[in-house]
Each structure stands twice: as structure tokens, then as C-alpha cells.
Amino acid sequence: MKSPVESWLGSWFGPRTAINAVLLVILALVPVYARLTGDPFAMTLFTRVVILAMAALSLNLIMGFGGMVSFGHAAYLGIGGYAVGILAKEGLGSGFVQWPVAVAASALYALVVGALSLRTRGVYFIMITLAFAQMIYYVAIGLDRYGGDDGLTIYRSSQFDGLVDLSNRTSFYYLCFALLLASIYLVWRIVNSRFGLVIQGARSNERRMLAIGFPTFRYKLACFVIAGALCGLAGALLANHTNFISPAMMHWTRSGDLIVMAVLGGMHAMFGPLIGALTFLLLEEGLSRVTDYPNLILGPLLLMVALYAHGGIDGLLGGARRG
Amino acid sequence: MACWEERAVAEALLEIERLSKHFGGVVASDAISLALGPGELHAIIGPNGAGKTTLIGQLTGEIAPDGGRIRFGSRDITALPVYRRSRIGLARSFQISSLFPEFTALDNVALAVQAHSGHSFRFWRDARREQALREPARRALDRVALAGRADTRVADLSHGERRQLEIAMALATKPRMLLLDEPMAGMGPDESARLVGTLRALKGGITILLIEHDMEAVFALADRISVLVYGRIIASGTPETIRADAAVRQAYLGERQAHG
Numbered sequence: 001m002k003s004p005v006e007s008w009l010g011s012w013f014g015p016r017t018a019i020n021a022v023l024l025v026i027l028a029l030v031p032v033y034a035r036l037t038g039d040p041f042a043m044t045l046f047t048r049v050v051i052l053a054m055a056a057l058s059l060n061l062i063m064g065f066g067g068m069v070s071f072g073h074a075a076y077l078g079i080g081g082y083a084v085g086i087l088a089k090e091g092l093g094s095g096f097v098q099w100p101v102a103v104a105a106s107a108l109y110a111l112v113v114g115a116l117s118l119r120t121r122g123v124y125f126i127m128i129t130l131a132f133a134q135m136i137y138y139v140a141i142g143l144d145r146y147g148g149d150d151g152l153t154i155y156r157s158s159q160f161d162g163l164v165d166l167s168n169r170t171s172f173y174y175l176c177f178a179l180l181l182a183s184i185y186l187v188w189r190i191v192n193s194r195f196g197l198v199i200q201g202a203r204s205n206e207r208r209m210l211a212i213g214f215p216t217f218r219y220k221l222a223c224f225v226i227a228g229a230l231c232g233l234a235g236a237l238l239a240n241h242t243n244f245i246s247p248a249m250m251h252w253t254r255s256g257d258l259i260v261m262a263v264l265g266g267m268h269a270m271f272g273p274l275i276g277a278l279t280f281l282l283l284e285e286g287l288s289r290v291t292d293y294p295n296l297i298l299g300p301l302l303l304m305v306a307l308y309a310h311g312g313i314d315g316l317l318g319g320a321r322r323g
Numbered sequence: 324m325a326c327w328e329e330r331a332v333a334e335a336l337l338e339i340e341r342l343s344k345h346f347g348g349v350v351a352s353d354a355i356s357l358a359l360g361p362g363e364l365h366a367i368i369g370p371n372g373a374g375k376t377t378l379i380g381q382l383t384g385e386i387a388p389d390g391g392r393i394r395f396g397s398r399d400i401t402a403l404p405v406y407r408r409s410r411i412g413l414a415r416s417f418q419i420s421s422l423f424p425e426f427t428a429l430d431n432v433a434l435a436v437q438a439h440s441g442h443s444f445r446f447w448r449d450a451r452r453e454q455a456l457r458e459p460a461r462r463a464l465d466r467v468a469l470a471g472r473a474d475t476r477v478a479d480l481s482h483g484e485r486r487q488l489e490i491a492m493a494l495a496t497k498p499r500m501l502l503l504d505e506p507m508a509g510m511g512p513d514e515s516a517r518l519v520g521t522l523r524a525l526k527g528g529i530t531i532l533l534i535e536h537d538m539e540a541v542f543a544l545a546d547r548i549s550v551l552v553y554g555r556i557i558a559s560g561t562p563e564t565i566r567a568d569a570a571v572r573q574a575y576l577g578e579r580q581a582h583g
Contacts, residue, residue, distance in 0.1 A: 196446075204423040205421055205424075211405060212435040214438050214443070222444065
């Protein structure tokens, strides 16, 4: 692995940085474009991109860096979303309450799921995380008071006492964008810290980690909880974006989408999940306009990336492959 | 030699008592008893399938014995988890290099240093810039003559260099005892000779249990040798005693000569 100084220097040259920079500028200018063209759909689409990029980023922390392939990551989007929706329905509209509850509930769920699943490996781990997510999915369907299968409309966005008005779509977009950038920075710090090296070491060779004296389980569990908390926050954002929650937001295919985004963008790259989310959602949107069967094209395309572009899109841009 | 034995048992750093393990009908460890004194380099030789790696596995904690006891220092470690054994000073190298291929040599050793410098719930500082981890790691690389390859990715190291890195990682945990599982496996004569030099420099300071097929290296380095055949120790003593032992010649050394 290159030293951080080297990769930092390297990151200022080459197509990878150029594209990341252009991407950030484009994302920053989306509201300007929407205002100029009067096209509100661009805002809706890109807010979704930014929020799901955050979810994919959190998945990438455990999957790309930690080697823990969770097939139930959409459950955190649901838990975060339902925390906001349920509290809103019960008359607790303050974001200062809703969001911390969303994060804490997701973290707690991650702690339980992680404690029970992290002792297994490979396919078993994938199946257990999926099973837990399905359980939460059916619990949500059973919540009759909160819409059951039909879901629940949220009539008021999270209130932040005049600090920021989330019903203003532009402020909301910039808040999501800022939170995404902060999350990318946070994950970057974590990955290169002592903690992050333990996580990466456990992905690379867990037997060796134990032999040199690391109790890897507790570090992986902590990482699992951090990722869950971050995705719970994305869930709270998503509920505020759509003003609607339903079990569908944690359907297992949503978990699959998040995996696809992380893999598509490049699992060992900081901007990978963002690039992946953007590509995935734009493709999905674009293809659904020209054909009734977008998956017929999307599917083989993803297969090609999985087979031929191991570093994802980031790899194609010349990013360093990190195993 | 009786005097050596008594001393070893009296102040043994590692003491194995009637260790037993079988896999189905195959007896891998048949009531093995062994004691290693501080600073001793003890070699275990024996034909393939004699149970040498199973013995190492039980000492590191990866394999649970069916019966018997292992004492290290003042404590019974028979049921201690793998990472805790490393914490109290029992380090190992793997028979097949087991490293972090996408990391550099220095990153590998620094991780071993990190494992023994407090907990790793530190989320912010760049660990690759912590001199407290990098410096000891550099010294460990230097001890196995790998300092020049510090910034090379493991995937790009030669086989011999990876074997040396294995030992550097074990050393970086500041062990009281090293368990070396065929460190010379697959090495050319030059690389083997260099490694014998490295081990000779470590000898005396660290207690070493060496499993090795390279008889030249074993007889050059060992204070004592035990011969393991079908999970049983059939002889134990100084290199001279072992060389002269009729049973050993028949069971093992002779067999090797016959096969060339």
C-alpha cells in the first residue's frame, strides 16, 4: 500500500482526481441548475444520489475495507427512516430528537446483528445479515399504527428550530451534501487510523491478526456499529427527502442496490460509493425512460464490471487497487 | 546431560504435559511431554505427518487439545484464546507465509507492533505516521536484514523475503518465546544460510521452538532436539545424542538417507 503522503500527492494528479473534483463541482451546482432550468426533478434525483451515496459509503466501510459483506444494509435506512416517521407521528417533530434516535437505534440494531453474525464467515455471514434485515422488514409490515404495508406519510420535516429549514429543498440538499462530504472525510480518517488498519488487517488475513495478538472480533463489531449508525443517519435523511416511509425502503433488493453501488464505484476508494450511487441511479433513471425493462441492460452491465473491472469505476480511472 | 534436563524442567518457560490430540482414528499427539528452559533453542524433527504442525497449533491455541496441559511462564494456557497467548509473549511464524499481501513489509510489522501497544480503538490519527509504531517495526525488519525492502508490498517480495518477514513480525511482538514452523521451507541454500545466521543471533535471548526439515540447520542451531514420530516423542536430547540414537536413525534419519 502506498504511504498516505504518496497517495495524497498522487491523488492531485491523474484522471481520478480530476473526475472526483468535477463530480463535486457538479453536485455543488445542482440547485443552481435546477433554479435556472426550473426543473425540480434534478433536485429530487440528486438529493437521492447524495443520500444513497452516504448509505453506500457506510456499507463500503465494512464491506470494502473490513471484508464484511452485509446483505442487509437497507435495514438501517429503514430503521433511521422509521425513527423519524414514528416520532413525527407521535408529535415529536424536533430533528434534535429524531436524528439522534435514528442513529442510536441503528447502532443498537447493528450491535445485536453484529454480535450474532460476526462469528460466521462468507456465505453464512451474508445469509444471517439478510435474515435479520428480512425480520425487520416484516416487523415494519406489522406496524399497523404506522401504515403497515402501505407506509406512512410524514407531514412535517424534522424541525431544527430555525437553524435550517428542511422543507426548503435547496437547504436540505446542501445539508445532505455537507453531511456526505463530512462522512467521506470521517471514513477516510477511520480507515487510515490504528482502528482502520486493524479492520483492513482482519479482512486481509484474520488468522494472522489473531496470531499477532489482536482480538479482532471486538474491532469488527465496533466497525459494524459505526457503519450502521452512519447508514441510520442516511435513513433519517431519506425519510425527510421523500416525506414518506414504508417497508419497501428496506426490501432486500434495496440492500442489493447498495452492494451494487459500492462495488460499481470501487470498493477501496473514498469516492467509490459516491461514483457508484451516481452511476447506478442515473443509469436506472435513464434506462427506465427508454425501455420498460431497464434491468435487462443494467444487469449485464453490472456483470461486466464485476467480471472485468475489479476496482470498479475508480479502478478504471487509474485509482490504486488495494487488494 | 541429565543436569541440563533437570535445569530445564525446574525453571522451564514452556512445559507441555501429556498433550493428546486425535483426528478421527489418527493420533496426532500421543501424550507429548516436553519442557523448554529459558533461552533454549529446541528443535522438533520428524517425518511428514508426524504431528509437528498439530503440536504448534495446540501451543498457539488454534487447535484445542483432547487432553493434557500447557504451562507458559507461571500460568496454565491450555484454554487461553489465540490472541491472549500472543499478548503474554508467545509468538509464531507460519509454515506457509501468512501475511497481509496488499500492505508493505513495514506496514505488516508495524501492525504487529501495534497489537502490543495498547488497544486500537483510536480512530483519527494516521497510524502510518506514528513513529511509535514505525520505528520499532523498522528495527525488527533490520534484525532479519529486510530494512531495505520496508516500503515494498508483500505481494512483490520474494519467497525468501516473505519467510524473513514472518520472523520479523513475530519479533515485533517482543516475544519471550518463538514458535517457528519450518521457517526454511522452500528456501534456497543462500537464503537458508542467511536465516540460520539470523536465528543464531536471536539464540539465547529468546526461547525458540523450531520445527524444521533442514537437518543441517537443525543440528547447527539446536541445544536440544526431540524426534516426533506418529505423534509420539521417541527421543529427546542434545544433537550428539540424537545423531547416535539407534531408534532415531532407523525411524527417521536413516529413512531420509535412503530416500536421498
